Amino acid sequence: MLDASPAAVPVDGDLDEASPQEARRARILDAARTCFAESGFHGASMQRICAEARMSPGALYRYFPSKHVIVEAIAEDERARCLGVLDLVHGDGPLVDRLVAGALAYLDLMHRPGSRALMLEISAESLRNSAVGDLFGRNEAVVRAALAAVVAAGIETGEIAPDVDVARTLQVMFAVTDGLVLRMGLEPDLTTEAVEPHLRRIAAALLPAPTRPATP
Structure with missing residues (x-):
């Protein structure tokens, strides 16, 4: 409590x-x-x-x-930071480039003192305390919905293959990014510059361009 x-x-x-x-x-x-x-x-x-x-x-x-009101305020601040990262995703340019830029911005945020430990504590507490889980879960839902809309737009414009499972793809992308937050804390030489090309390859594999029909 x-x-x-x-x-x-x-x-x-x-x-x-x-x-x-x-x-x-x-x-x-x-x-x-x-x-x-x-x-x-x-x-x-x-x-x-x-x-x-x-x-x-x-x-x-x-x-x-109360402490709960403090937690609510932190959740609201984190939501504002998430929306700032989403600004990068809503910009111009290829979708993969924008998604990678957003992921790198998020990883940079996690380099702030205490941010990584706080994220891990929020994740653990969310499993124990549904009230905390709901607060921060709403933030993730906002981000996930915004990214889903961006990917869906990419499918509609023909930039992304139409058979991409948007929901599952975002689950994997979130898992990769959250895993990197932890791993970058354990291995300081794993910088955003070091992971950028690998993130780009992962994003391109998860969000492939449509297959062009073979030329007869």
């Missing part, structure tokens, strides 16, 4: 009263991401988040009355 109980913590320095509200909000969410990545959703108490944000419980609770 998500912990929503306030607790007093030592405060080394509160934010200046003149600081913008959005800066305070971002500071809390950054602290929560750090705590969730290090200790998991259950291990990171509101007290711990207050300490990481260097903010009093009273100040933090004015923005987020």
